[in-house]
Amino acid sequence: MxxxxxxxxxxxxxxxxxxxxxxxxxxxxxxxxxxxxxxxxxxxxxxxxxxxxxxxxxxxxxxxxxxxxxxxxxxxxxxxxxxxxxxxxxxxxxxxxxxxxxxxxxxxxxxxxxxxxxxxxxxxxxxxxxxxxxxxxxxxxxxxxxxxxxxxxxxxxxxxxxxxxxxxxxxxxxxxxxxxxxxxxxxxxxxxxxxxxxxxxxxxxxxxxxxxxxxxxxxxxxxxxxxxxxxxxxxxxxxxxxxxxxxxxxxxxxxxxxxxxxxxxxxxxxxxxxxxxxxxxxxxxxxxxxxxxxxxxxxxxxxxxxxRPWTGVGEVAARAAAPASLRIAPHPAGAGSRLSYTLPRSGPVRLLLFSPSGRLLATLADRSDPAGTHEIVLDPAAAGARGLPPGVYFLRFESDRSAETARFIWLGGDEDR
Structure with missing residues (x-):
């Protein structure tokens, strides 16, 4: 640059x-x-x-x-x-x-x-x-x-x-x-x-x-x-x-x-x-x-x-796993893109899809997961948001210990092509 x-x-x-x-x-x-x-x-x-x-x-x-x-x-x-x-x-x-x-x-x-x-x-x-x-x-x-x-x-x-x-x-x-x-x-x-x-x-x-x-x-x-x-x-x-x-x-x-x-x-x-x-x-x-x-x-x-420098194997591991670290690949997203996140401990998870104006469009996941890294298919249509036009949207991750919002670009799913 x-x-x-x-x-x-x-x-x-x-x-x-x-x-x-x-x-x-x-x-x-x-x-x-x-x-x-x-x-x-x-x-x-x-x-x-x-x-x-x-x-x-x-x-x-x-x-x-x-x-x-x-x-x-x-x-x-x-x-x-x-x-x-x-x-x-x-x-x-x-x-x-x-x-x-x-x-x-x-x-x-x-x-x-x-x-x-x-x-x-x-x-x-x-x-x-x-x-x-x-x-x-x-x-x-x-x-x-x-x-x-x-x-x-x-x-x-x-x-x-x-x-x-x-x-x-x-x-x-x-x-x-x-x-x-x-x-x-x-x-x-x-x-x-x-x-x-x-x-x-x-x-x-x-x-x-x-x-x-x-x-x-x-x-x-x-x-x-x-x-x-x-x-x-x-x-x-x-x-x-x-x-x-x-x-x-x-x-x-x-x-x-x-x-x-x-x-x-x-x-x-x-x-x-x-x-x-x-x-x-x-x-x-x-x-x-x-x-x-x-x-x-x-x-x-x-x-x-x-x-306070990070010290100890346990603390470094907890530091790495504490945020949900939402990842979408490939991105910009479309049919076949997958969303992954990491949990430091087992617990309830919700993944919410919002429009640019802040309107809830769909609940992509509402479940309990064990500790570790998890992956789901990013499929708004299956969650009720059919015909989602291409554009910028937001994903909200919520657990009993943290919350995180991620912006992503949606190119459209198979039902839009």
Whole structure:
């Protein structure tokens, strides 16, 4: 994959010199993603709020901070990145100093602020995926981090806003192409405003759906491809892993509510971590309440990770078998494709087929399986979904210990040919 910034002017690095060895012996890492709304400066409908969003960051004291809508932060603008980094460092005089890195975009910039040593930084205004050159509307940023014994990566994202689902899907494929260039043994954190939903939140009746009656846009408008593609690659959604049954809405905040709404209505801000990492999730929360209620139109999302290497044959085996690891082959799927999954222990299993709008189309399996790997024929017609047109669909795996959603492409079955 060839990568390049939109132009030389769209890649900018601002950094205080990181403290040598600041990442050595690190055993806990706090990450935070925050869309601060127009650079955190005066803008309708709330003015004079820079101390509020800075207060949110100071309260959480993150080691790694993803900032979306970092407008005014470039030296060619108001040079606010340098000013805010200086302010944060003054708040934590005994900590390793923060350094700030920013990728410039035509509309909304994306910044990474961290007290971890940064080995390299790059920004993406466009990404080539095969023969397609994909434009990144708000720019992606990538910092390579020195964690002492480990090298890790932080990728800040802000997917295109509005009714631009197709553009967000292309940007999601561009993100996957970037991830494919990184060493698989190195941890990757991805944080940002996805401007879309997670497929895990769209199961009808699951209690996690956006508040459509309160003003959240329909799922077929917002889409779920960015989070869905990452989930399909095994990336861990920090909040949903910590809170499998609580919606965790992040937008809109109380001071930015559209007329007639009563509270936040959708979860569009995410922190993801790559699979197999020794950095294990400890906790994750949306940062609601004061001062975040008036700081931005988004609530920040925080997560804490603890470094615990996988040790022992039993733990490594359990780690490998814990997720259902849904696999479809061949894919794209059609007549004759088979779906496989692995269970660490015996128990009940359900496999559900959903449409792109989140409507349950069929129950493909509802049974009890022993531990081990299992395989079934992917046959929607036999489960009652005859004449399923070609397109993108979702499979939901549910057991008594885990749940997993996978996106797949259906080419049509024999009854459609």
């Amino acid at each position: 060839k990568r390049r910034a939109r132009s030389a002017a769209l890649l900018l690095l601002l950094a205080a010199a990181p403290v040598p060895g600041a990442g050595a012996d690190l055993d806990t890492l706090r990450a935070l993603t925050y869309n601060i709304y127009y650079g955190g400066q005066d803008h309708d409908p709330v003015f004079g709020r820079d101390e509020e969003w800075l207060g949110v960051i100071r309260t959480l004291d993150p080691d790694l901070l993803f900032v979306e809508e970092a407008n005014g932060w470039l030296p060619s603008e108001q040079d606010l990145l340098a000013a805010y980094v200086e302010s944060l460092n003054a708040s934590f005089p005994s900590e390793a100093p923060y350094a700030g890195f920013i990728g410039a975009a035509p509309a909304f910039h994306v910044a990474i602020v961290t007290r971890l040593p940064v080995l390299d930084f790059e920004a993406f205004g466009e990404v080539r995926v095969g023969e397609e050159l994909i434009d990144i509307s708000h720019v992606f940023t990538h910092a390579t981090l020195d964690l002492g014994a480990d090298t890790a990566h932080a990728i800040g994202v802000h997917f295109k806003s509005g009714a631009a689902r197709a553009d967000r899907e292309r940007e999601a494929r561009a993100l996957l192409a970037i991830l494919e260039t990184l060493p698989p043994e190195e941890t990757v954190w991805i944080g940002g405003d996805f401007n879309s939903y997670s497929p895990d939140d769209l199961v009808p009746g699951g209690g996690l759906e956006p508040d459509y009656a309160g003003g959240a846009l329909p799922a077929d408008v917002k889409g779920w491809e960015p989070a869905g593609y990452l989930r399909n690659e095994g990336y861990e959604d920090a909040y949903r892993s910590s809170h499998p049954s609580t919606p965790g809405y992040t937008q809109n905040t109380l001071s930015f509510l559209p007329p007639g709404t009563m509270g936040p209505v959708q979860r569009v801000d995410f922190l993801f971590r790559s699979p197999g990492s020794a950095w294990r999730l400890d906790s994750a929360e949306p940062v609601t309440g004061a001062p975040g209620d008036i700081a931005s139109d988004h609530y920040a999302v925080s997560a804490t990770y603890v470094h």
